[in-house]
Amino acid sequence: MKKSIIFAVVAGAIGVLVGYLIFGNSNKEQSTDHQHTSATSNQMWTCSMHPQIMQPEPGDCPICGMELIPAETGADGLSKDQFTMTKNAIALANIQTVTIGSGNVNEQRITLSGKIVENEQLTVTQTVHYAGRIEKLYVNFPGEKVQKGQVIAELYAPKLVAAQQELLTAVALKSAQPELYNAVRNKLAYWKLSENQIKEIETSGVIKNTMKIYAENTGTVDKVMANVGDYVNSGAPLFSSTNLSSVWASFDAYESMLPFLSINQDIGITTNAYPNKKITATIDFIDPVLNTKTRTYTVRATLNNKNNELKPGMFVKGIVQTQNNKANQLITVPKTAVLWTGERSVVYLKVGKDRPVFELREVTLGKPYDESYEVVSGLENGDEVVYQGAFTVDASAQLQGKNSMMNSNKPAHMDKPEQSITVQGITSNNLESVLTSYLKLKNALIKSDVPKATLFGKETASLLKELKNQTTLSKSENQAIQDILNSLANLTSTEDIKNQRNSFRLVSDILIQIASNGDDIQKELYVQYCPMANNNKGAYWLSDSKEILNPYFGEMMLNCGDVTRSLQ
Incomplete structure (x- = not known):
């Protein structure tokens, strides 16, 4: 009896175990099949030649007619231009995003590079006023300082010798012919002989073979244009000089800086020679013509240089601070977020909230600022853009056949002919x-x-x-x-x-x-x-x-x- 009971219990246990193995596996298989079917139902299909094509069912490519192939499962539920990256890839590439907004730019700092140049308004050329031969020249090299009234040369002039003789004759006839006397004196004065030189000739009664020439301006010699022994005509230059008590700080500004610069704007200037000394000046000239070779234009400020610390040729740096009155209306994006393709400027948006989903967005940029660009169109307040690792995101987009820097996925249809043909005789x-x-x-x-x-x-x-x-x-x-x-x-x-x-x-x-x-x-x-x-x-x-x-x-x-x- 006991054996029968034991046998029945063992048989029941074996039956339960066999039933579990059979029906339990069947349920698992059904669950697995259901999950597989569900995954298959979400499968997207694409074209190997045109990856922008995404369809929920297999078929032929609407562009080339090729049979569609299964797309990567990571593209499920996304638009054709969206793509995902794994969290591991994002961490390895150190991809970071920022939410953009308005009112981030209140002050713009423009840095200009330039150099000290001569103030051309104070540059003069010393000339001779009568023809003759240079017997002595006391100014011989650039950089030499010249004071007004200083003797700079001695000239032998045959006409001047004859004029001295006329003066002595006119002096003798002064009481009888005062008009002749005055005319001869005026001729010598026209030749830039000083009153003292004329009186010396009158009182000495001696005709001088050479005549001294005096400097008409104070300055530093830029260029010597004559030598001893040269025969020069009236108006010939001896040298040019510049008064360096005032100099120009001349800067090269790029086209993009033009909206931020204006006449009478304050500019802070520093030099390499005196880095701790800041010179405050105002912009008094902006070149109206752009240099087509360098694509820059000249911005200039006049500086006081009475202590002669500023030398022409010195490199200088200018800083202009500009206030932005429309800062609260501007939408800006970090410069590191923008990728340039030549004709297009693009950024990558993070559009997924729960997972890393990205999408390319073309933008139109306005003024550049220190660390950002003004966005004219393409983005809105609250958009989240990639500002670090944008090139890595772009590489992922290209590998997945998505819209990217090098692939806009836009066919270039030519709706109208490039050449205009006037049809009259052809019907x-x-x-x-x-x-x-x-x-x-x-x-x-x-x-x-x-x-x-x-x-x-x-x-x-x-x-x-x-x-x-x-x-x-x-x-x-x-x-x-x-x-x-x-x-x-x-x-x-x-x-x-x-x-x-x-x-x-x-x-x-x-x-x-x-x-x-x-x-x-x-x-x-x-x-x-x-x-x-x-x-x-x-x-x-x-x-x-x-x-x-x-x-x-x-x-x-x-x-x-x-x-x-x-x-x-």
Whole structure:
């Protein structure tokens, strides 16, 4: 009896264990299958050639027709331009963000670099006032100081010798002919002889062979322009000099600094020679013309230099403090957050609150400040931008095929032709045969049939020549048809399908312009575009069907492209 009970208990336990193993695993498998199905249902699909395409179901790429492939699971629930990064990657790259706002810029500090130059208003040239030969020259080198009234040269002048003789004669006749006496004295005074020199001649009665020349201004010699023994004419320069009691601080300012600088604005100036001595001055000149070579303009301040501490050629630094009256209205972004692509300025926004989701945003920038840029458009108060590690975020975007610095994911459709063609003589009637032949040429290129493409290229050229000879065309129409004929000549003279397709592209561009600007054509045509043709620059063609059959790739990517507009 006991054995029977024990056997029953053991059998029951074994049954429970077997049941658990069977039905328990079944439930787990069902749970796993459910989770897998749920994950699969959230799977996104993309195109390997056009990663901007994101669809919730498998299918074909709407651009090139290629079969879509599963996208990375990290892109679930995101828009096509958004992407995620792992927390580990963010930590390793030290990516940091900041919330932008307005009112962060109250004062702007502009730093200018420049040097001390001569005050050109105090630069003079010492000249001679009568012709003669330089017998002695007492100013011989640049940098020499000259005082007003100092003897600077002695000149032998034959005319001056004769004038002295006239003076002595006039002195003897002074009482009888005072007008003659005054006229001779005035002539010598006109030659810049001083009153003392004239009186000395009168009282001594001796004619001097050489005459001393006196400095007319005080200054420092810049350049000596004569030598002993030179024969000089009236007005010839001896040297130039500058009074260095006042000098200019001349700075080079960039175009971006122009909005912050103005006349009569205070500027603090320091020199390398006296770094602890600050000179306060005001801006008294801003060059109205930009230097096209350096892309800078001159900003200048006049400095008092009576102690002669400032030497021309010294490097100086100027600091201008500007007040921003509209600081509370400005939206600014850190300079480190902005990435430059040439034509575009972009930043990366963190748009995910619970997880690190990023998105590229194009911005229009205004004035530059010390550590930030004014944002004209593209951002709003409260946006969170990446200000450290932006290049790492951009690299992640490129690897995931998202919108990035180098990939804007925007096809460059050409809605209007670059060349303007005035259509007058070409009508839908005389263009119909040309378009029919053109469509045959297009179909031959779709099939990569070089002989037929050559045949229909010649046929199209022949029809265009007939149109040109039988119709009165405008100048732009004549030029357009000649350009088509030149391209068709290249198309029919080669057996390389790539060269034929390139020539066909040029033919298509002009025919689209003519058909677009002329009167209504009899048969509806479609302007179609492939973004990958012409080395990814894009190319257009005309078709009489909405179906995309690509003449630039043929069977390689037969359905790559889309319809941009229709003509009828």
